[in-house]
């Protein structure tokens with residue numbers, strides 16, 4: 001079965017991990033800082049903080065933004081649950097605004113309306129769905145007007161660029177940007193996440209929260225009578241200044257991620273080429289249409305989503321998925337609208353509130369797209385989709 005997404009590991013990745021295992025530091029060694037510097041340099045951000053996974057990165061970003069009880073953060077319903085959950089981790093709550101039906105990203109107009117309706121919004125968490133960057137200048141303008149801070153969930157979008165050509169994560173439109181290095185994402189760490197920022201205060205807060213809220217002298221000590229003997233810092237002293245976590249990432253994971261990062265241009269070029277091949281192959285279909293037609297050259301192409309007209313096909317989505325599977329083609333749905341989840345229903349979110357996201361969900365199906373997909377496999381995917389969505393042609397030449 002061809003999966004919808006998967007990682008690509010070469011011998012050089014394996015060597016990079018083995019080198020760490022043969023060295024002296026499995027965690028809190030040099031690879032973490034090296035990976036942070038490499039991502040910051042690539043995207044053009046001043047600071048980067050690597051953490052255990054993308055969800056931890058979102059959690060810490062929410063805490064660094066000082067989200068707390070009584071606060072609201074707005075995100076898109078068309079995302080993985082973690083984009084909304086991070087507000088709740090911090091004791092705040094998530095709200096949603098509808099997507100643009102063409103970009104499938106947060107619609108700045110709906111976002112502005114939601115901000116005005118809610119009155120006070122502490123943070124806005126746009127998600128660059130499938131690797132296509134949101135309209136960030138417009139979202140930043142709405143955020144500024146609302147007095148909200150922007151946390152980009154760029155889990156899909158490492159290496160993608162904004163309309164101005166600069167790379168996602170450079171801090172031009174957001175206080176913090178979060179990345180994930182889960183194996184299906186653009187580069188793999190096994191599990192891994194990152195926050196980039198240009199704000200030194202946020203950076204310091206993120207570092208502290210990553211490791212139990214403990215300062216080892218990188219901040220002014222709050223308990224000087226414990227910290228000092230005369231002018232000298234006591235050599236054993238550490239100080240927990242706020243409630244933090246162990247969200248550290250290991251050198252093993254960072255060595256893999258660094259090795260992968262060296263290949264990101266190749267990874268994205270291949271993803272883009274596969275997307276272009278699919279776009280051409282499916283251009284003539286009416287019952288299965290490519291999505292996100294604009295900005296193809298700027299997307300990191302994390303996912304390839306087709307919108308199916310299941311009614312016209314006389315087949316429901318489960319049947320289509322089973323038929324694709326019987327041809328060896330895996331598929332998945334990205335995403336069930338977050339506000340449909342029982343946890344969010346329980347909090348009062350209702351079906352029908354975000355019609356574009358809901359209509360999109362009814363039609364969405366993700367087909368395989370990843371670096372290691374071979375040309376033969378691509379043609380197999382295309383043939384399997386055509387078999388379902390191409391009206392049986394009575395051959396005119398027969």
Ligand SMILES: *Cc1c(COP(=O)(O)O)cnc(C)c1O
Nearest residue numbers: 053054055080082155180181182
């Ligand atoms: C993958 C993903 C996350 C979570 O990342 P993990 O590294 O799996 O914790 C968050 N948001 C979105 C949109 C994602 O796709």
